[in-house]
Amino acid sequence: MANDAIRFFLTRFGLTVGQIEDLLATALARGGDYADLYFEYRVNNSVALEERIVKTSARSVAQGVGVRVIAGEKTGYAYTAEIAFAAIRQAASTASFIARTTGTTEPVGINATPLVHDLYSVDAPLSGAPLKRKIELLTQADIAARAFDRRIREVQVGVHDEIKYVMIATSDGRLVGDVQPLARIGMTCIADDDGNRQAGRGGGGGRIGMEFFEDALTPDVLARTVALQAITQLEARPTPAGTMAVVLGPGWPGILLHEAVGHGLESDFNRKGSSAFTGRIGERVASELCTVVDDGTLAGRRGSLNVDDEGQPTGCTVLIENGVLRGYMSDHLNAELMGAAATGNGRRQSYKHIPLPRMTNTFMLAGQSDPQEIIRSVKRGLYAVQFGGGQVDITNGEFAFSASEAYLIEDGKVTAPVRGATLRGNGPEALKHVTAVGNDLELDLGVGMCGKEGQMLPVGVGLPTIKISEMTVGGTSA
Amino acid sequence: MRFELTKESAEQLAQEAVRRGASAAEVVMKRRQEFAVSVRLGEVEKIKESTDQGLGLRVLINGQQASVSCSDFSREAVLRLVDEAVELARATSIDESAGLPEASELAREIPALELYDEAVERLTTEEKIAMALRAERAAQSYSDRISNFDGGGLETASSTIVLANSLGFAGQYDGTMIGLATVPVAADDQGRMQRDYWYDTRRRLEDLTAPEAIGRIAAQRTLRKLNGRSVPTQTVPVVFDPSMSASLLGNLFEAASGEAIFRRASFLVGQLGEEVASRHLTVIDDGRLPGKLGSRPFDGEGLPTRRTVLIEQGRLESYLLNSYTARKLGLRSTGNAARALIGAPTVDAGNLYIAAGPHTPAEIIGSVGKGLYLTEMIGQGVNIVTGDYSRSAGGLWIENGELTFAVQGVTVAGNLKEMLRGIGMVGNDLDFRGSVAAPTLLIDRMTISA
Numbered sequence: 001m002a003n004d005a006i007r008f009f010l011t012r013f014g015l016t017v018g019q020i021e022d023l024l025a026t027a028l029a030r031g032g033d034y035a036d037l038y039f040e041y042r043v044n045n046s047v048a049l050e051e052r053i054v055k056t057s058a059r060s061v062a063q064g065v066g067v068r069v070i071a072g073e074k075t076g077y078a079y080t081a082e083i084a085f086a087a088i089r090q091a092a093s094t095a096s097f098i099a100r101t102t103g104t105t106e107p108v109g110i111n112a113t114p115l116v117h118d119l120y121s122v123d124a125p126l127s128g129a130p131l132k133r134k135i136e137l138l139t140q141a142d143i144a145a146r147a148f149d150r151r152i153r154e155v156q157v158g159v160h161d162e163i164k165y166v167m168i169a170t171s172d173g174r175l176v177g178d179v180q181p182l183a184r185i186g187m188t189c190i191a192d193d194d195g196n197r198q199a200g201r202g203g204g205g206g207r208i209g210m211e212f213f214e215d216a217l218t219p220d221v222l223a224r225t226v227a228l229q230a231i232t233q234l235e236a237r238p239t240p241a242g243t244m245a246v247v248l249g250p251g252w253p254g255i256l257l258h259e260a261v262g263h264g265l266e267s268d269f270n271r272k273g274s275s276a277f278t279g280r281i282g283e284r285v286a287s288e289l290c291t292v293v294d295d296g297t298l299a300g301r302r303g304s305l306n307v308d309d310e311g312q313p314t315g316c317t318v319l320i321e322n323g324v325l326r327g328y329m330s331d332h333l334n335a336e337l338m339g340a341a342a343t344g345n346g347r348r349q350s351y352k353h354i355p356l357p358r359m360t361n362t363f364m365l366a367g368q369s370d371p372q373e374i375i376r377s378v379k380r381g382l383y384a385v386q387f388g389g390g391q392v393d394i395t396n397g398e399f400a401f402s403a404s405e406a407y408l409i410e411d412g413k414v415t416a417p418v419r420g421a422t423l424r425g426n427g428p429e430a431l432k433h434v435t436a437v438g439n440d441l442e443l444d445l446g447v448g449m450c451g452k453e454g455q456m457l458p459v460g461v462g463l464p465t466i467k468i469s470e471m472t473v474g475g476t477s478a
Numbered sequence: 479m480r481f482e483l484t485k486e487s488a489e490q491l492a493q494e495a496v497r498r499g500a501s502a503a504e505v506v507m508k509r510r511q512e513f514a515v516s517v518r519l520g521e522v523e524k525i526k527e528s529t530d531q532g533l534g535l536r537v538l539i540n541g542q543q544a545s546v547s548c549s550d551f552s553r554e555a556v557l558r559l560v561d562e563a564v565e566l567a568r569a570t571s572i573d574e575s576a577g578l579p580e581a582s583e584l585a586r587e588i589p590a591l592e593l594y595d596e597a598v599e600r601l602t603t604e605e606k607i608a609m610a611l612r613a614e615r616a617a618q619s620y621s622d623r624i625s626n627f628d629g630g631g632l633e634t635a636s637s638t639i640v641l642a643n644s645l646g647f648a649g650q651y652d653g654t655m656i657g658l659a660t661v662p663v664a665a666d667d668q669g670r671m672q673r674d675y676w677y678d679t680r681r682r683l684e685d686l687t688a689p690e691a692i693g694r695i696a697a698q699r700t701l702r703k704l705n706g707r708s709v710p711t712q713t714v715p716v717v718f719d720p721s722m723s724a725s726l727l728g729n730l731f732e733a734a735s736g737e738a739i740f741r742r743a744s745f746l747v748g749q750l751g752e753e754v755a756s757r758h759l760t761v762i763d764d765g766r767l768p769g770k771l772g773s774r775p776f777d778g779e780g781l782p783t784r785r786t787v788l789i790e791q792g793r794l795e796s797y798l799l800n801s802y803t804a805r806k807l808g809l810r811s812t813g814n815a816a817r818a819l820i821g822a823p824t825v826d827a828g829n830l831y832i833a834a835g836p837h838t839p840a841e842i843i844g845s846v847g848k849g850l851y852l853t854e855m856i857g858q859g860v861n862i863v864t865g866d867y868s869r870s871a872g873g874l875w876i877e878n879g880e881l882t883f884a885v886q887g888v889t890v891a892g893n894l895k896e897m898l899r900g901i902g903m904v905g906n907d908l909d910f911r912g913s914v915a916a917p918t919l920l921i922d923r924m925t926i927s928a
Contacts, residue, residue, distance in 0.1 A: 044820075050741075053571035059562055060547040060820045061555075064530075077526040081549040094527050097603075131569045154741060190743060190863070199743060199863050239868070241891060241927035242711050272518065274628040274663050274673060354524060389858035391870075395628060395663055395673035396703075398886060400857030400870030420866035422859035422889050453629075474859065474868040474889025474927045 005177025006112055009039050009167045013083040017110060020169045023067070023085070024107040026092040028171055032071040032099035034332070035092075035107065038309060039065050039083065039167040040351040043127055048158035049138040057131065064351040067092045070333055071099035077354045107171035115178065116313035117306040119299050122209035126161035126183040129210050134159045137185065137219050144223035145189050151234065152227050154190040157219075159183070168311035176311035181207050182302070182458060184447055187222055191230035198236070198419075200229030201388070201404065204445030206302045206460075217445060229386060229405045236419035239406070239475025245381030246423060246471045247374055247409060250442035252387060254461030257292055258362050258450065259390040259399040260427045261285070265319050266345070266357040266452075267330035269394050271338050276397030276427050281325050286431030288323040289367050296344055296360030302446040303361035303460035310346035310355050317343045319362075320431070331357045349455040356452060363462030367437025371465035374436045376412040382421060382473055383407045383414050397427035400474075422474035430468065438465030479553040483507045483531060485650050488642035491535065491556065496644050498557075499564040500537035502578045504779070506817050507533050507640040515603070516631035517610045523631075525603070534819035537563045541572035547819040575805040576822070578779065583801075583811065584647045585776040592769040593653040595682040598634050601656075606632045609689050613660040616693025623664040623704070624697055628673050630660035639774075641817065647780040655679065655771065656686055660696045666704040674699035674854070679912050682769050687911075699853070702874060706886030708928040709875060715849035716890060716924045717842055717876065720907055722852045723916035727832055729894060730761065731914070733862050734788050734796075735825045736803025736814075745865035745895055746794060754794045755898035758835060761789040763798060765813060765828025772829035772913030778817025783828055786812045792899075800825050832916040835904025839918040842903045844879035850926060851876050852890065865894035871926075892924040 009015060020037065027035035040063060047057040065088050066079040076098025078091040126134070141157045161183040168176045184205030191198050202225050204217040213219065248256060261277070269275035277285065286292070296314025298304050305314050310332045318326045330338070331346030334357055347358035375383060383406065390401030403421040407414045443462035450459040481487045488505040495503035509531040516524045533556065534547040544566035546559045610632040618624050635655045642648040659677035666672075676696035678687040718726060738744035746754060765783025767773050777783055779801055787795045799807070800815035800823050816826030843851060851874040859868040868891040874881045892900075905918030 047570075053573055055543065055570065055573050055576070056822050057544045057566040057570050058546065058820050059544075059559075059566060060534075061559070062549060064549065074522055075524040077524065079528045079530070081530055081532070091528070098522070098525055131566065135569065154743075156741075190741070192742070197742065197863050199861075238866075241889070241925055243928070269628070272628065273626055274671070276671065352528070352530065354526060391856040391858065393673070393856060395671045396706075396886065398856065398870060398872070400859070400889070402857055402859035402868065419864070420859065420861065420868045420891065422857055422868040422870060422891070424857070424870040424887070424889055426887065472887065472889060472927060474870065474891050475925070 003112065003177065005165045005167050005179050006175060008165050015085065019085050021107065021110055023088050023092050024169060024171045026089055027067055027069050027096050028105050028107055030096045030099045032069045033105055034070040035171040036068050036310065037065055037169045038351050040164065042162060042164040044162045045127060046158055046160040047131060047134050049142055050156045052142060054135055062350065065091065066351040067095040068354065069095045069098050073337060074098050075333065075354060079351050105171060108173040110169050110173050110175040113174045113176045115306045117297055119297065119304045119306055120181055120207040121299065122181050123211050124209040125163060125181045126210055127163035127181065133210065137213055141187060141219035141223045144220045145227040148224055148227035149231050151191045151193050151231060152189050153192040157185065157187040159185050170311055174311050176307050178306045180305065183208060185213065185222060186447060187226045189226045189230040191234050193234045196234055198230050198233035200226045200233065202226040202229065203447040206300045206446040207304055208300050232405060232417045233419055236417040239418040239421035239473060241473060241475040243470050243472055245378045246468045247378060247381060247383045248463060248466050249385035250438065250440045250463055250465050252444040252461065253384060254363050254444060254463035255387050255390050255401055257364055257463065258359060258461050259392040259401055260425060260430045261292060261319060262359050262362045263392050264394045264397065264427045265328050267328040267334035267338060268357050270328050271334050275394045277325065283325055284323050285325045285428045286320050286323040287434045289437040290320055290323050290431050290434050291365040292320040293318050293365065294329050294359055294362045298361055301361050301443065301460045302448060302458045303359065305360065308344045308346045309348045312342050312344045312346060314344035314360060329357050329359060331355050347457055349457060353455050356455065358452065358457055359450060359459050361443065361460035361462065363443060364464060366439050366441035366464045369436045369438050371438040371440050374438055374465050374467050375409060375414060377436065378409045378467065379411060381409045383409050384421065392427065399427060400424040420475055424472045424474060433469045434466050435469045436467040440464050481551045481553065481556050483509050483638060483640060485640055485642060485648040488640045489648045492642050492644045495535060495537050495560050498560050501540050502538040502644050504536045504578060504643040506819060508637060508819065510635055510637040512635040513606065514631060514633040515607050515610055516629060517614055518627050520611065522607055532819045535560060535563055536822065537567050538577055539567045541574055541576050542567045542570045543573065543576045543822060544570060545821055575802055578643050578645055579781055579801040579811060581645045584645065584780045585649060585782040588649050588651065588775045591766060591773045591775060593651060593681055593773060595654045597683040598654040598656050599636055601634065606634065609658060612689035613658055613693040616690040617660050617662040617697040620694055620697035621701055623701060624662045625665055626663035628661040628663050632658045641780055643780060649776050649780060651775050654681055656683055658686060658689060658692055660693055662696050662700045664700045664704060672700055672703040674703055679771060681771055685769065703872065703884050706872065706884035708887040709885055709926060711927045713923050713925050715846045716921050717846060717849065717851045718919045718921065719851065719853045720909065720917055722855060723832065723919045724914045725855060727830060727914055727916045729860050731827050731830055734798055736797050736799040736807060737825050738862055739797050740803050740806035743863050745863065749794045752794055753792050755789055755792045756901040757792040758904045759789055759792055759898065759901050760833040762787050762833060763827045763830045767829050770829045770910055770913065772827060777813045778815035778823045781811055781813040781815065783813045798825055798827060829910065830914045831908060832904065834906050834908040834917050837903050837905055839905050839907050842905055842918050842920050843876055843881060845903065846876045846879060849876045850885060851881055867892050867894050867897065887928065889927045890924050891927065897921050
């Protein structure tokens with residue numbers, strides 16, 4: 001597969017391996033420690049249904065090359081949308097200005113490097129599927145949601161897919177290629193009961209093909225989940241405010257880990273000493289029930305990659321082991337500067353962006369507890385099963401995320417739905433209050449987007465049912 | 479043969495799409511030259527420099543609609559995409575409301591709005607680095623407690639936008655942007671770190687806040703967060719600082735956007751002409767303020783931009799609309815279409831602001847016996863459909879009209895409907911640092927949870 005992508009770029013744009021070596025030499029002509037070239041050719045398709053009609057369909061083609069030069073802690077970067085030797089050479093020359101010393105590194109000859117992983121076993125990528133078939137998925141979801149409850153008044157549903165060819169050439173001799181499929185279905189249902197209007201949102205996908213929507217997540221199942229969320233909200237009451245026990249359901253609530261610990265364990269913040277987790281490796285930052293990993297090697301997952309955007313194979317990095325902080329997620333630059341190994345977490349949104357340490361699929365390993373027992377153990381608290389977005393200030397550790405489907409727990413039973421619950425906490429402290437971890441680890445359905453320094457990337461999260469003995473819940477009912 | 483980034487070329491392409499089967503077509507072309515430098519602890523960290531361009535085409539076949547985009551301007555690539563667009567459109571449904579604007583509504587003249595500043599383009603790399611370093615140095619020298627930086631730098635961009643459609647509209651404008659920011663980190667006696675930032679973004683170099691002032695404000699904002707603590711759960715008045723007021727205004731924009739209204743997904747549905755806020759609140763969108771970031775001569779569909787009063791002394795006067803949402807609602811477009819390279823036009827504000835009131839920020843804070851001066855919020859806990867509002871918050875505690883200790887680890891909650899009605903005072907400190915601007919606001923009661 002690596003060779004497919006390499007061949008794609010070399011033949012389609014008439015480039016030779018010798019020219020790529022020349023470009024790396026141009027990038028390092030004024031000095032520097034390292035240079036790389038990131039070639040990207042990407043096609044995105046989308047089609048969306050709303051008000052029972054297919055309103056719009058779109059297709060975009062993006063292509064370009066980013067050239068990076070690293071000199072110590074400094075990075076020079078330039079890109080071009082034109083994949084042609086002269087244009088890339090110009091970009092390489094622009095990027096090279098960051099290095100003001102001369103001739104410290106000579107690039108070595110590049111060799112095609114085989115992929116370690118083969119994570120996208122896709123029978124029929126959506127990018128090649130007939131538009132008619134995608135429209136059938138949308139129609140099916142629309143019909144199923146409206147059939148679920150007559151109070152579902154509006155349905156918006158869209159299918160988005162991407163096929164991305166990447167080729168990465170590095171001054172330390174690697175030439176890596178990958179062809180990365182990605183697809184998702186996204187859905188919003190609006191329920192209306194006599195003027196009381198509530199929305200439900202959901203979706204799913206991954207680095208998968210059409211078979212995913214025929215098997216793992218059918219439009220019917222998705223529609224019922226999202227419609228139920230909207231209908232449930234109709235009866236929801238305001239969330240009581242205050243500190244209480246919180247039980248998080250399995251799967252998407254793993255966004256807690258992404259916000260509470262994930263961002264704070266990205267190596268750039270830790271190298272610069274601006275993370276609340278800086279210098280705390282080996283310290284207890286969670287209860288001993290918690291083991292948290294970032295794993296980019298799970299087949300077909302949204303956050304998975306055969307190689308990261310610096311050409312490094314992805315891996316499984318243990319972040320927290322039995323409550324003790326073990327490691328950071330790193331890209332090339334920060335690994336070099338920290339004297340650590342790159343963990344395959346160097347990612348970028350596109351050829352226009354400089355790689356940063358980013359998450360892949362971040363989740364907590366399963367524990368021993370029965371999820372039903374966990375709920376039964378709570379006298380008064382909150383059971384949160386679906387979330388909207390979250391955010392963190394990595395320096396003081398404060399994080400917040402908002403529940404889109406949550407219920408009260410009263411005397412060990414899940415009772416009334418509540419709305420408007422925001423959970424907040426502090427990264428290095430929050431997981432210390434985890435007092436039970438379920439045996440029901442689930443990964444999310446595959447819709448997560450993560451933003452950092454203006455770069456958006458697909459990621460995955462996962463969680464077994466967990467109990468947090470105390471957490472601040474923001475709500476309007478005092 | 480290539481298409482060029484010109485009005486003539488864009489018009490030709492729109493006509494070519496009609497020849498190839500579209501009943502109407504619209505072409506957008508964008509070129510952007512960007513530069514960004516980030517600095518840290520007196521050194522350059524990253525420099526990024528590039529020129530990028532792209533082309534987008536929207537085709538309609540009597541209510542069927544599709545869009546395509548690419549960065550390759552070669553005739554062959556573009557024409558292949560035109561054919562694909564026509565094919566995609568044929569697979570969609572007929573949407574009676576989809577289409578280009580009425581020809582009579584299109585802009586006839588392109589006013590000069592001072593959107594382009596040659597001085598921004600003339601800045602050398604060394605000058606840009608120096609400005610970024612000056613902001614950082616000003617923050618660092620403000621206090622020994624400023625021990626580190628989490629980022630900061632300067633970016634500039636100059637862009638050209640071309641829009642043409644098959645009704646004969648063709649327009650073009652250039653614009654510049656310059657932004658400067660610094661993000662200091664400070665630690666308290668226990669070693670607990672805080673960071674905050676300050677920035678400015680403008681079209682013209684001469685409008686940009688001095689780097690020293692940006693550094694000083696960033697330092698002050700960071701230092702005042704030190705030694706933060708929680709407060710008990712209670713319902714109190716909350717004073718929104720201008721950046722938090724701007725965030726609230728962002729929520730109000732979402733709720734007043736035609737896209738939320740026609741979907742009936744906003745708490746402002748059916749409220750035109752009604753009192754939706756206290757009489758102290760007036761909200762205006764103006765796409766024609768000279769030299770402002772949100773200004774542009776025509777919108778994403780070629781309509782003239784304009785001044786629209788959304789809320790006049792508490793009364794909802796208008797939504798913000800593009801042609802599509804206007805047709806859905808039986809109203810007229812307010813010239814607020816936004817056009818990305820790909821997709822149907824969406825709705826965006828020009829320069830959206832809350833009209834300044836009579837009070838100084840000190841008077842507003844001074845009027846509060848016990849409450850929160852809100853300077854920071856994180857999380858996305860705002861529900862535009864219901865107005866439910868619940869976000870993690872930080873700021874300073876107000877006691878007897880005075881700012882006291884830093885507050886961290888709380889949430890603020892309310893409902894936008896009640897919050898708007900509860901605006902008791904509006905500050906006189908309106909300052910456009912971007913395209914959404916608002917003064918200090920007092921909201922009479924919100925729930926704070928700890």
